[in-house]
Amino acid sequence: MYAKALTYKSHSVLIYLVKISIIAFSFYFIYSKLADNDELSFSQFWTILNSETGFSLQSLLLITVLSCLNWFFEILKWKYLVSTFKRISLKRATEQTLGAHTASLFTPNRIGDYGAKALYFPSNLRAKIMGLNGLGNFAQMCVTTFFGSLGLLFFSSTFPIHFDYKTLHWSQYLIFGLLVTALIVLAKTYLKPETWLLKIKRFLSAISLSLLMKTLLFSTLRYFIFSFQFYLLLQLFQVDLSYLNTMMALSSMYLLASILPSVFVFDVILKGSIAVYLFSFFDINGTIILSCITLMWILNVVLPSFFGSYFVMRFKLPKS
Known part of the structure; x- marks a missing residue:
């Protein structure tokens, strides 16, 4: 009995240390991104925010509400996906979505x-x-590819695009290469192609058309919400650019960023590099674009991770 109690206590301590490690890693990466950004230092970012007269309590509240809506539809999408075999509450879906977001940040x-x-x-x-x-x-990804392809088509027909892949961080190539290699080795070692292909076929056949349409609808709503959020930030920075031109450049940026390998925490660097290049065709200051990207990252990645860390600490393994 004593040995069993000791084992249970050791297990609880281990789980607690794993939770703390996840949160510590997540916030370390967030801190390093904000403190050690070669493209835009935190002091520059703060100076730009203080110098802009377009920002007010009402405008900050509005862009924060847009971030909440963005994640609300992501949570709702997850709730409907899981409901195919198990009903979960909106609260439970929120816990799973934000908790997983924090755990996957790095x-x-x-x-x-x-x-x-x-x-x-x-x-x-x-x-x-x-x-x-x-x-x-x-x-x-389908929504991003669809609107991104349209945007890139119109953008490339208007401006000569020559994207420089040298702007990518070497670690993005390295980690992506290691990840692909590991997946190939695991697939060859533990999986038989005919077995998992059959499982995928069975899984897809069980997905109803209504569920697929709802999933695409929620994904589209999210896309337009964070796109409009970026457009609103440009307006707050006093940038005179039409909504259509903003969407043309922005959809192209999201498409290019989504098809290039990146670590999620370095995603802000990747998007920043591409966005500065694309918006330079409209003679927009690169520092303003980087500030918008950073604000979007803080509102849609950093802020949800704070709430997600609470759910990580409350996490308990389900009973079999």
């Missing part, structure tokens, strides 16, 4: 989000959960 291309959400469910359901999560991310 992982390549948010790959940790799959495992983090799966841990909220019993082991026999985790494969299905990862599949549903992949479906939600795929729907968001």
Whole structure:
């Protein structure tokens, strides 16, 4: 009995240390991004914010509400995806979405989000959960690709685009390469192609058309919300640029950033480099564009991670 109690206590301490480590890693990366940004220092960013007269309490409240709406539709999307086999409340969906967001903050291309959400469910359901999560991310990627392709088509027909891949951080190539290599090795070692292809086919056949349409709808709403949020930030920085031109450049930026390898926390650097290049065709100051990207990152990545850290600490493994 004593040995069992000791084992349970050791297990609890280990789980607690893992939770603390996840939160510590997440906030270390956030701090390093804000403090050690070669493209835009925090002091420059703060000076620009203080010098702009367009910012007020009302405007800050509005862009924060837009971030809340962005994540509300992401949470709602996850709730409907999970409801295909298990009903969960909006509160539970919020806990899983924000908790997984914090846990995946420092992982390549948010790959940790799959495992983090799966841990909220019993082991026999985790494969299905990862599949549903992949479906939600795929729907968001489809929306980004569709509008990004249109934007890039119009942009390239108006301006000569010559994107410089040298602006990418070397670690993005390295981590992406290691990730792909690891996935190939694991697939060859533990999976038989005919087995997992059959499982994928069965999984997709179980997805209803109504669920797919709802997932695409929520993804589209999110896309237009954070796009409008960026446009609003440009207006607050006194940038005279039409909504259509903003969307043309912005949709191109999101498409290019989404197809290039990146660590999620370095995503702000990648988007910043591409955005500065694209918006330079409209003679917009690069520092203002970087400030908008940084604000978007703070509102849509950093702020939700604070709430997510609370859910990480409350996390408990489900009973089998």
